[in-house]
Amino acid sequence: MSSRDKILAALKKNQPALVELPVLNFAGNASIDLKEQFTKTLTGIGGLVIEVNNWKDIVKHIQSKFPKPDRIVNRVAHLNFESDGLAYSSEISNKPDQQAGQKSDPHDFSNVTVAIMKGEFGVAENGAIWLTDKDMGDQALPYICEHLVLIINKNSIVPTLHEAYEKIGSSTYHLGTFLAGPSKTADIEQSLVLGAHGSKSLIVFLIN
Amino acid sequence: MSPQNKTHAELADKFNRDVERVNWHDQTLWFVREKRDKAAHKIAEWEQLREAASQIKNNVLSNLHDYLVEFEQNALRNGIHVHWASNAQEHNEIVHSIIKKHNVAHLVKSKSMLTEECGLNEYLHQQGVEVVDTDLGERIIQLANEPPSHIVMPCIHWKKEEIGELFHQHLGTPKGNADPQFLTAAARAHLREHFLTSRVALTGVNFGIAETGEFIVCTNEGNADLGVQLADVHIACMGIEKIIPKRNHLSVFLRLLARSATGQPITTYSSHFQKPREGQEMHIVLVDNGRSERLASDDFRNALKCIRCGACFNTCPVYRRSGGHSYHTAVAGPIGSILAPSFDMKKNADLPFASTLCGSCTNVCPVKIDIHDQLYKWRQVLVKNGHTTASKKVEMNVMSQVLSHPMIYKFSGSVGRWVMRTLPFMVNNKFNPWYKQREMPEASTTSFNSWYQNNRKA
Amino acid sequence: MNIGLFIPCYIDQLYPQVGIATLQILERLGLSVTYPTNQTCCGQPMANSGFEHLTKDTSHNFVTNFSDFDYIVCPSGSCTLHIKDHLHDDANPDKAISIRKKTVELTEFLTDIIKVKNLDVHFPHKVGLHQSCHGLRGLGLAQMSELIAPPFSKPENLLSMVKRLELIDLERKDECCGFGGTFCVFEEAVSVKMGQDRVADHTVHGAEYITGVDMSCLMHLDGILRRQKSNVKVIHIAEILNSVTK
Structure with missing residues (x-):
């Protein structure tokens, strides 16, 4: 008898009479200002939230935040550092159309200073942003970069995880993640330090 | 028991000889309990969430057979290799066989209490495979050659000056530098090398979803993600009780988990692994190791509902004043005290008595495990089985x-x-x-x- | 209403004044109170040590003594909880079940059954309330700090009726004192440390007295206070609620 069959047989024998699943009836308060709660929560866990009116503003913000990045990887077609007339000395590598669906070696991204990508939506109660491998391009990118920039639609924010999973539904992905703030640790005497292994900072742009 | 064969009371007595340290340990953990309270108080429906989580887990335990079969089917369809291990030994052998197939002698591992339970690191070490723990706290105690003292904060018993000295010896940081920011940066650089050179990465699993065949790993540091996204092979080790039926049940558990654990609204990374990325091999090892047997017990089955948040540690007045190592078992604290006797009654006969039965653990538990009632019941079982002293x-x-x-x-x-x-x-x-x-x-x-x-x- | 007075063994032997205060409070309310003189103990010391199987005779004795009352009132949260959770009697299973339901801790009895609204008593001191765990988390005498639910406290409410009594705040309002039955000797180091920390929380906030619904916790805290040669005293809540204005 294989271990699989042994375990399954033991479970069948030992599990108690069926207990019904509860009916989940949770919903967040949609009447509160979701953008405000999202911003407050994400700021509280070390993220930076910036509301912008257009794509050009995002370029400006990024340029002022990172004046001399070694390498920027931009996954958002709307952002055009060159044609927006901004003098930006760094190489803009890995245009989204070139990378999507293409197999790449994740190690190639080990020197990325700033990675820019879209998120699917935000969650007000915990400041998390849902994104999947389709948004990431290479799945290592949001974790290996030094600074992460995410862009979400300001009307995409849902109150709680209940609405979030409703939105995700039964969609499929290789990797889906709720990402909430920069990488952090408090393992040394409970002192909070940002940038444990993943990105040292997270900037989220809210756009229409 | 511990290598010295001492009881919780004896080890706690030793811990209490340094009053300053006990005070510091107590206050540090109480601070985490307070953060949990603050986070929970922001959620008006907190108690209903706990009840829902408890009921979902009750359903899981009553239907574990079918959920595991469903999970396996979906995981296979997603392109994940599924392995089954009856016990710790088999788990270790399966993990080793995967590593051997890829001919590597080095892997990175994020936090997994299951691998602690199975003694995986020691086993692989004997097979000539070096395991590098990548969670900062775990790396610290690994360098110090110690077991974790807490399931969420493994080195909560270490002071920063001691970590500074440890890093000075092992990582070559300047002597006397005990700044957490500096030490974390040093660990980041040290471990980044390991991330970039490991072809195999191992993680634990917080939840497996029967409906979709995906599994969820939660970390704050991003070490699990960085490890697996840079590796050719992802091995995920999961206790069979970690299954939940549907993806949307995660909304309940993820709302409770981090708030209960550290008072954060959610962990920084809650990664849902559904399919291996192109060119990557993904394995999941489903481990029983006594769980199916415990399922038969009306009195102790509920302990299998645990989602490893550690809230019962932080609130436990005895844990805070005796330290994790006095429990001489991989999972310490109140939950450890009801899990350990089912692995080895004789060795862990003292643990259900390392409690005043105050009941605070039961109240903070996000899945409503009746921890203090189980402690009481274990006492009866232990005495009936002769695990008591003649004088008592x-x-x-x-x-x-x-x-x-x-x-x-x-x-x-x-x-x-x-x-x-x-x-x-x-x-x-x-x-x-x-x-x-x-x-x-x-x-x-x-x-x-x-x-x-x-x-x-x- | 026919009340049976259940006085736990250690109160009977070491703190008779607590039993007397309890009896006098109930008598002043005009209740008919009987103390069955053949009572001994609820059996908790054995049961919590893992020897529940040795409590058959104490349980039987308890049932024999207490089956004829409308309510059984006890000035201890811990002993009340043990009866409520664990009383079995193979000879009289139904009586045991009925006793479980009728056994009530003193402050719970005064609040929920008698619905006391005022007390003509005074106690001109700063008092800290130690919430014993069995009373708090076992019987639900007050809201527990772990739960996200509206606050209430039956003992505090009664103390608020005592003239000139000043209830102090605590840093950790419902942390265990570390008595824990035989825990206090088998885990001596942790027990004492917990007790010292509890005492410090009260003294730092200016308590002259530490009160509570369980004399066992208070006995442990008293042992620590006297070892420290502290002026702070312990007093059972029944004694405060019996401080009749003269």
Whole structure:
């Protein structure tokens, strides 16, 4: 008898009479200002939230935040550092159309200073942003970069995880993640330090 | 028991010789409990969430067979290799066989209490495979060659100066630098090298979803993600009780998990692994190791609902004042004290007694495990199975004799004295543990019973 | 209403004044109270040590003594909880079940059954309330700090009726004191440390007295206070609620 069959047989024998699943009836308060709660929560866990009116503003913000990045990887077609007339000395590598669906070696991204990508939506109660491998391009990118920039639609924010999973539904992905703030640790005497292994900072742009 | 074969009481006694350290340990963990309270208070429906989580887990335990079959089917369809391990040994062998197939001698591992339970690191070390723990706290205790003292904060018992010295010795940081920011940066650089050179990465699993065949790994540091996204092979080790039926059930558990654990609204990374990325090999090892057996017990089944948040550690007044290592088991604290005896009753017979049964653990538990009731029940089981001392047996028998017979009770000596003689904590001699740091109760001149007979009856 | 007075063994032997205060409070309310003189103990010391199987005779004795009352009132949260959770009697199973339901801790009895609204008592002191765990988390005498639910406290409410009594705040309002039955000797180091920390929380906030619904916790705290040669005293809540204005 294989271990699989042994375990399954033991479970069948030992599990108690069926207990019904509860009916989940949770919903967040949609009447509160979701953008405000999202911003407050994400700021509280070390993220930076910036509301912008257009794509050009995002370029400006990024340029002022990172004046001399070694390498920027931009996954958002709307952002055009060159044609927006901004003098930006760094190489803009890995245009989204070139990378999507293409197999790449994740190690190639080990020197990325700033990675820019879209998120699917935000969650007000915990400041998390849902994104999947389709948004990431290479799945290592949001974790290996030094600074992460995410862009979400300001009307995409849902109150709680209940609405979030409703939105995700039964969609499929290789990797889906709720990402909430920069990488952090408090393992040394409970002192909070940002940038444990993943990105040292997270900037989220809210756009229409 | 510990390598020195000491009991919780003996190890806790040792821990308490350094009062400053006990105070620091207590306050650090109480601070985490307070953060949990603050986070929970922001959620008006907190108690309903706990109830929902508890009911979902009750359903899981009553239907584990079908959910595992469903999970396996979906995971296979997603392109994940599924392995089954009856016990710790088999788990370790499966993990090793995957590593061997890829011909590597080095892997990175994020936090997994299951691999602690199975003794994976030691096993692989014997096979010539170096495991690098990448969670900062775990790396610290790995360098120090110690087991974790807490399931969420593995090195909560270490002071920053000691970590500074440890890093000075192992990572070459300047002597005397104990700044957490600096030390974390040093660990980041040190571990980044390991991330970039490991072809195999191992993670634990927080939740497996039967409906979709995906599994969820939660970290704050991003070490699990960085490890697996840079590796050719992802091995995920999962206790069979970690299954939940549907993806949307995660909304309940993820709302509770981090808030209960650290007071964060959610962990920084809650990664849902549904399919291996192109060119990557993904394995999941489903481990029983006594779980299917425990499922049969009405009294102790509920412990399988645990989602490893560690809230019961932080609130436990005994844990805070005795430290994780006094529990001499991979999972310490209140939950560890009800899990450990089912692995080895004799070795862990002391743990259910390392509690005042205050019940705070049960109240903070996000899945409503009746922890303190199980501690009480384990005490009965342990005594019935002979895991008690001869002297305790005698004391209890004498006490029972006296208290069972009103006449003996009333006339067993001058008033007040029988208590001193009978109750084990009242034996008034130099070996009396009560008297070591406490005065004895003052003897009363009368009992209530005699007062009543003199003043009311007649 | 026919009340049976259940006085735990250690109160009977070491703290008779607590039993007397309890009796006098109930009598002043005009209740008919009987103390069955053949009672001994609820059996908790054995049961919590893992020897529940040795409590058959104490349980039987308890049932024999207490089956004829409308309510059984006890000035201890811990002993009340043990009866409520664990009383079995093979000879009289139904009586045991009925006793479980009828056994009530003193402050719970005064609040929920008698619905006491005022007390003509005074106690001109700063008092800290130690919430014993069995009373708090076992019987639900007050809201527990871990739960997200509206606050209430039956003992505090009664103390608020006591004239000139000043209830102090605590840093950790419902942390265990570390008595824990035989825990206090088998885990001596942790027990004492917990007790010292509890005492410090009260003294730092200016308590003259530490009160509570369980004399066992208070006995442990008293042992620590006296070893420290502190002026702070312990007093059972029944004694405060019996401080009749003269």
